Amino acid sequence: MDINSSNIEQIVRQVLDGMNGVPAKAAAPKEIPSKARVAMLTQLEKFELKEYPMPPVGDDDILVKVEGCGVCGTDAHEFKRDPFGLIPVALGHEGTGEIVKMGKNVKKDSAGKPLAIGDKVVTCMIFKDDPDITMYDLNKQNVGQGAEVYGLIPDDDIHMNGWFGDYILVRGGSTVFNVSDLDLDSRILIEPCAVLIHAVERAKTTGILRFNSRVVVQGCGPIGLICIAVLRTMGIENIVAVDGEAKRLDFAKEMGATKTVNFKDHKGIEALAGAVKDAFGGYYADFAFQCTGSPVAHANIYKFIRSGGGLCELGFFINGGDATINPHFDICSKEITTVGSWVYTLRDYATTFDFLKRAKGIGLPMVKLITHKFPLEQINEALEVNLKMEGLKIAIVNK
Numbered sequence: 228m229d230i231n232s233s234n235i236e237q238i239v240r241q242v243l244d245g246m247n248g249v250p251a252k253a254a255a256p257k258e259i260p261s262k263a264r265v266a267m268l269t270q271l272e273k274f275e276l277k278e279y280p281m282p283p284v285g286d287d288d289i290l291v292k293v294e295g296c297g298v299c300g301t302d303a304h305e306f307k308r309d310p311f312g313l314i315p316v317a318l319g320h321e322g323t324g325e326i327v328k329m330g331k332n333v334k335k336d337s338a339g340k341p342l343a344i345g346d347k348v349v350t351c352m353i354f355k356d357d358p359d360i361t362m363y364d365l366n367k368q369n370v371g372q373g374a375e376v377y378g379l380i381p382d383d384d385i386h387m388n389g390w391f392g393d394y395i396l397v398r399g400g401s402t403v404f405n406v407s408d409l410d411l412d413s414r415i416l417i418e419p420c421a422v423l424i425h426a427v428e429r430a431k432t433t434g435i436l437r438f439n440s441r442v443v444v445q446g447c448g449p450i451g452l453i454c455i456a457v458l459r460t461m462g463i464e465n466i467v468a469v470d471g472e473a474k475r476l477d478f479a480k481e482m483g484a485t486k487t488v489n490f491k492d493h494k495g496i497e498a499l500a501g502a503v504k505d506a507f508g509g510y511y512a513d514f515a516f517q518c519t520g521s522p523v524a525h526a527n528i529y530k531f532i533r534s535g536g537g538l539c540e541l542g543f544f545i546n547g548g549d550a551t552i553n554p555h556f557d558i559c560s561k562e563i564t565t566v567g568s569w570v571y572t573l574r575d576y577a578t579t580f581d582f583l584k585r586a587k588g589i590g591l592p593m594v595k596l597i598t599h600k601f602p603l604e605q606i607n608e609a610l611e612v613n614l615k616m617e618g619l620k621i622a623i624v625n626k
């Protein structure tokens with residue numbers, strides 16, 4: 228064969244065209260480094276970036292390159308006091324990333340959607356004792372009841388157990404969802420949003436929450452703000468937000484609150500309850516969501532609710548102490564129906580993906596909830612900012 232310069236040019240062009248034309252999914256697998264970093268909480272208030280050899284990927288495992296992970300209130304408690312006794316631990320449970328390697332048995336996610344290299348995923352729970360549980364076992368399992376979560380399991384030989392790192396090894400038996408159709412910011416918000424999907428599902432069991440209900444949301448941190456957003460996507464219009472910070476109340480309005488009440492403007496619970504009543508045009512609330520960790524706020528909220536109304540208490544992820552209420556006036560004589568809400572079920576997690584799409588569709592500024600983004604190297608600063616409560620949702624975003 229006579230290869231002259233024009234032949235060579237043609238061959239080179241063909242090769243280059245071939246490279247450009249290859250769709251992303253069929254691309255050669257990304258090169259996986261032999262080591263990866265993990266932000267390990269080694270003592271109170273101190274993460275250390277540690278490097279470990281990349282663990283082997285078993286037949287049922289998925290290796291995920293982490294793109295980002297939200298900082299949760301639970302992470303802040305763990306960072307400050309280690310209430311769960313997990314240290315040393317790789318934290319981060321609100322994470323998402325891209326599949327870079329999969330075991331041969333992995334074909335579908337927990338909802339039955341196909342999984343491939345390059346797909347974006349989130350994890351939910353790990354059912355070690357009962358791996359047959361699926362998202363269709365309604366109400367059967369809740370994160371708080373016997374399931375483990377990546378980012379809250381003590382360190383082991385694999386080390387890549389939390390989303391605050393470069394990679395995470397998702398082992399067989401874990402729930403994993405393909406969320407390639409959501410943008411990175413939305414994916415980082417899935418976990419906290421699932422808490423509210425669950426709370427609203429709990430509230431609905433009372434039969435009191437309806438389209439035209441007057442709903443009060445107390446506390447406008449990320450949980451309260453997302454609560455308002457979930458209510459809006461359900462078509463509930465009449466929402467009064469209560470908080471002590473003007474900035475958060477402004478954001479509550481952007482999220483869909485009709486009126487806001489700053490408790491600092493009102494002296495005493497009677498005046499405050501009067502302000503809530505005024506905000507509803509002379510009525511107390513049909514239903515209330517308590518989204519703060521303050522026992523006083525819990526005691527106060529009963530005064531905002533009409534006789535025969537309902538309450539969902541979801542603010543106390545950890546023990547915040549005792550609240551003093553008057554059972555006669557607050558619950559019994561008014562016949563208040565109360566429900567508690569704690570984390571979420573698998574079904575709630577899957578519902579959350581649809582919620583995020585709908586929230587975007589009706590123009591709710593969900594992504595504005597992420598007020599700070601830090602690289603992994605600055606994880607200690609990220610936790611400090613979270614503890615100072617300067618922002619709303621703080622996220623670690625990898626390059």
Ligand SMILES: [Zn+2]
Nearest residue numbers: 299301321418
């Ligand atoms: Zn969380």
